[in-house]
Structure formats: C-alpha cells, structure tokens
Amino acid sequence: MKVTILGCGPSAGVPLIGCDCSVCTSENPKNRRTRSSILIESDTTRVLVDASPDLRQQALREQFKTIDALIITHAHADHCHGVDEIRSFNYHGDRAIPIYADALTMQALQHRFDYLFLPPQKPWYRGALTPHVITDHEVFTIGDISFLPFEQQHGKTRSTGLRINDFVYSTDVNNFPNDSHYALEKMRFWLVDCLRYEPAPAHAHVALSLEWIQRYQPERAWLTHMNHDLEYTRLLAETPQCVEPVYDGMVLEIK
Numbered sequence: 531m532k533v534t535i536l537g538c539g540p541s542a543g544v545p546l547i548g549c550d551c552s553v554c555t556s557e558n559p560k561n562r563r564t565r566s567s568i569l570i571e572s573d574t575t576r577v578l579v580d581a582s583p584d585l586r587q588q589a590l591r592e593q594f595k596t597i598d599a600l601i602i603t604h605a606h607a608d609h610c611h612g613v614d615e616i617r618s619f620n621y622h623g624d625r626a627i628p629i630y631a632d633a634l635t636m637q638a639l640q641h642r643f644d645y646l647f648l649p650p651q652k653p654w655y656r657g658a659l660t661p662h663v664i665t666d667h668e669v670f671t672i673g674d675i676s677f678l679p680f681e682q683q684h685g686k687t688r689s690t691g692l693r694i695n696d697f698v699y700s701t702d703v704n705n706f707p708n709d710s711h712y713a714l715e716k717m718r719f720w721l722v723d724c725l726r727y728e729p730a731p732a733h734a735h736v737a738l739s740l741e742w743i744q745r746y747q748p749e750r751a752w753l754t755h756m757n758h759d760l761e762y763t764r765l766l767a768e769t770p771q772c773v774e775p776v777y778d779g780m781v782l783e784i785k
C-alpha cells in the first residue's frame with residue numbers, strides 16, 4: 531500500500547496569506563503546504579481521504595484523474611470544501627463517487643453541498659456523491675482496503691481516525707477517548723497531527739505528538755497538519771530518528 535501526502539498544511543495553508551515570516555517566505559518547497567489530505571492506494575484501489583480546498587492542484591500535481599471513494603474525517607472547511615472537484619472524478623470514472631463519513635459529518639456535508647447528493651446527471655456537469663454513513667469501530671471496505679474508523683477528540687468537535695492494517699491516519703486531534711486507544715495499539719506506521727510548538731485547543735503540538743509516539747511506539751511516525759511555526763529542516767533535526775515531518779508530494783510506502 532502506498533500513501534501520498536497530497537497536503538500537510540493547517541487550515542489556512544503555508545504560506546499564510548500576507549505573512550512574511552521565514553517559513554512562509556522559505557525557498558525550500560518542503561515548507562509549502564497545501565491543506566491536509568492523503569491518497570491511499572493499493573494495486574487495485576484508490577481512496578481519497580478528505581477533499582481539501584486545494585484538491586484541484588493536488589490532483590493535477592499527483593496526476594490522478596479518478597478515485598474509487600472519498601472519506602471525510604470531519605466537516606471543517608479545510609477538509610471538505612474542495613468536494614466540488616469530485617465532478618472531474620465523476621467524469622473520468624463515469625459514475626457517482628461513494629463518500630464515507632460519520633453521521634454528524636455527513637449531515638453537515640448534505641446541508642452545505644446538497645446539490646452533490648441529488649441523483650447523478652450525466653454528462654457530469656454537476657458532481658455526484660453516494661453517501662455511506664460509517665460508525666466508529668465498524669470496519670468498512672473499499673475495494674481491497676479495509677478501514678477501521680474510530681473517534682478522535684478535536685477541540686469541541688470530533689474527527690474520525692482511520693486504521694488500515696498497521697497504518698493509522700490521525701489528523702485534527704488533541705486527545706483520544708478511552709475507547710479509541712485499542713485502535714492505536716500495535717500499529718507500525720502513524721501519520722499524526724502536529725500543528726505547532728505551542729499547545730493548541732483542537733490540535734496536537736510537537737511535544738504532545740512526540741509523547742503519543744513514545745506511548746504507542748510505532749516503527750515510523752510522520753507529522754502532518756503543520757503551520758508556519760514549523761520549519762521542515764529544523765523540525766526534522768529536532769525529532770527522533772523514527773519520526774519525521776512530511777511534505778506535500780511525499781510518498782509513504784506501507785509494507
């Protein structure tokens with residue numbers, strides 16, 4: 531299985547509009563971060579996790595033209611406001627795209643993007659999604675990839691964590707409820723939220739992400755959803771050898 535980092539930025543991206551700090555003006559492309567999203571691929575199946583406002587640029591950059599399904603972790607704008615781009619995937623796949631989300635998130639999506647849930651209309655002038663509501667702790671399968679969804683605390687709301695075999699994706703999280711801990715046990719690879727150095731109300735910060743990694747002991751861990759406090763080279767040097775910040779376009783080989 532292969533995981534491509536489509537984006538690893540915070541809600542406003544890096545660079546921030548109007549910011550002239552050293553990270554926002556950095557020449558290193560690894561410091562340019564579009565909004566957070568990943569692409570999970572097996573030999574036969576391609577699943578997009580989150581539809582960031584940068585989805586169009588991400589798909590052009592990574593050169594994929596359709597997907598088998600879309601999973602949305604939560605309804606914050608940076609994770610779903612690119613969903614209208616689904617139209618291109620409808621067109622190239624010539625079908626409605628299944629969308630998976632928890633009940634609360636699906637409700638928000640159906641409210642905000644009602645037109646995407648109307649009956650499909652070829653030739654795809656309008657995007658079309660078919661809703662699949664997922665439930666924490668109930669495994670669902672797309673093609674040959676199985677997902678275990680679990681609850682993550684995200685400030686005053688929640689997000690869905692995803693475990694796929696030995697790999698876990700935990701974006702937008704500041705705490706794990708007790709009955710989600712099992713989903714993190716004995717994982718080998720972890721892509722986890724890490725917003726900045728200072729503690730944040732709805733996200734993990736560097737010290738907290740490293741504390742969790744120490745606790746769950748994955749073989750490799752990667753940090754994502756990073757804002758302009760975090761300079762790639764500096765953070766890479768500051769983290770233990772099994773931990774590294776990701777960058778847009780990075781490919782994680784999960785074996």
Ligand SMILES: [Zn+2]
Pocket residue numbers: 540541566606608609702755
């Ligand atoms: Zn976010």
Ligand SMILES: [Zn+2]
Pocket residue numbers: 545546549550551552553554555758
């Ligand atoms: Zn900045």
Ligand SMILES: [Zn+2]
Pocket residue numbers: 604606684702
């Ligand atoms: Zn969020």
